[in-house]
Amino acid sequence: MSAEQPLTGRARPDRRPHTLKEWRKLGGYDAVERGLKTMTPEEVLDTVAAANLNGRGGAGFPAATKWRFMPKPGDAPGDGPSYFIVNGDEMEPGAFKDRILLEAVPHQLIEGAILAAYATYSSEIIVLIRDAYRDAIANMTRAIAEAEKAGYLGKNVLGSGFDVKMWVHPSAGRYIVGEETALIEALEGKRAVPRKRPPFPAQSGLWGRPTTVNNVETVSCVSHIVGNGAQWFRALSRTEEGGTKVFGVSGRVNKPQIIEAPMGTTAAELIERAGGVSGTGVLRCFQPGGGASGFLEPAEADIPLDFGHVAKAGSMFGTGTMIVLDESACPVGVIARHIAFYARESCGWCTPCRDGLPWVAQIMARLERGEGRMEDLQVLRDTVEIAGPRGRTFCDLMGGAMSPLGTGLARFGDLFEAHVREGCCPIARDYGRAVA
């Protein structure tokens, strides 16, 4: 297994961030100098495109393709800046990967953001960070002040003629803020209700200006791509999709942890590195990329984990932070928790989500109590079919919520039925309540 860990390799075990001086000694900001002094914005963008960097926030959309939607100066309608926004609102169940990048290596993120802003003709960078990540907010704010003082941010950065400023916007709860158009609403001082698309943010985003929103991990990759080249970045991966991935392994494993490994590493390898399956030691199933990713089973633990391969297996790579269930853990219980979460965190705008999810949550709770009815299962299947597909709601929260339910019903239908037939959770009955 390749030992290269460009994103987390410089992070200290206690997550104490580097000062700018320390970061410079580790080669920090060399890529910014290279990009701004020797490359045009188009060349930076082309390099990222050649590196095949897919968005690490969950959707896996190619970063450079998103960037190409941004208008060049003069092409943007009206006056005002274009915005580059870093999404640090990490709240997906099971996701804890952006935290380390924000807390421990903030200068890496600033470097990436400067280069990304340069490539997207943006002059203002905003990092939105969730309220619970107070260390991340403090460390990012301090690092930005240092970078500004050293001339990496501000007017005419490194004499390149490029002006850019950057600041942190701390949020105050609600999962939906992490949806990119909801995030834009939040920055405008509104309730974070997702916008209908089109127009897309690159056409009309924050304050009606061209805007790009990228995930923390995506942006953290950029300086490495510009500094070392697209070929180097692609070679880090075992598959067509470039780079390493900051994976997370949690749930029923002995040593839940963050693992940066080549894109395409398998679930089996990651689980082994996380100390193996806990509890019974026997893997029942796993969600490869957070709460909104569909269940996969032991037979699929050897597929290369990247966006393409996981999608082909009928799930979603999502955040790349997997949730592991051993034989003594009940998928129905996990789904019930996920649904309760999505029902609570819905912004309440679109009817299928606002009204559908609490309905489903009630059914799931009933099943868990052993009071479910066989016809409930058909209601669940119908909801997955009716409300799950894209396009029924403004954003993908409802679709995301339906994916563990839909794959759960498809793969563990007999277990759902057993809950009804036996009037209890058969797994809890056989193994007791799942505790480590």
Added chain:
Amino acid sequence: MSLSKKLRSAITEAMEHHGGPRAAMLESLRMIQQEHGWVCDAHLEEAAALLGVTTAEMEDVATFYSLIFRQPVGEKVILLCDGASCYLNGAEDVRDAVMKRLGIGFGQTTPDGKYTLINICCVGGCDHAPAGVIGRNRKLVGPLTPDTIDQILGEDAK
């Protein structure tokens, strides 16, 4: 009760820093809460007037974000993660133990005003599951067990 001079100037400053009055609304609410623990009607109205937005607009924002408190909270706010990874590692036993010990449920404050208990979505501490964040500085704690909650409740997180 009116806002301190320091808070008033911080709110005015936030307007420039965050790109306008609307953009500074949430930050203003956060600052008020950081100082007072929660956001009361009088403070909300005063901040709205300072920013030049309506009280209704301010209320609109304040009630959307789950971690802006519109009623008094205890000295220490305990936010317990109810994400799947915590659930899989016994979060519900920890929850039950905390509730039993404090005699309150989610969204409630102990009669002595010491603790408020709230559930929160995944706190990004899956490697410390079951986890929570406590106190005004949102300190991450975990892995929690029913036997170690005394420690958490007693620990000064301010």
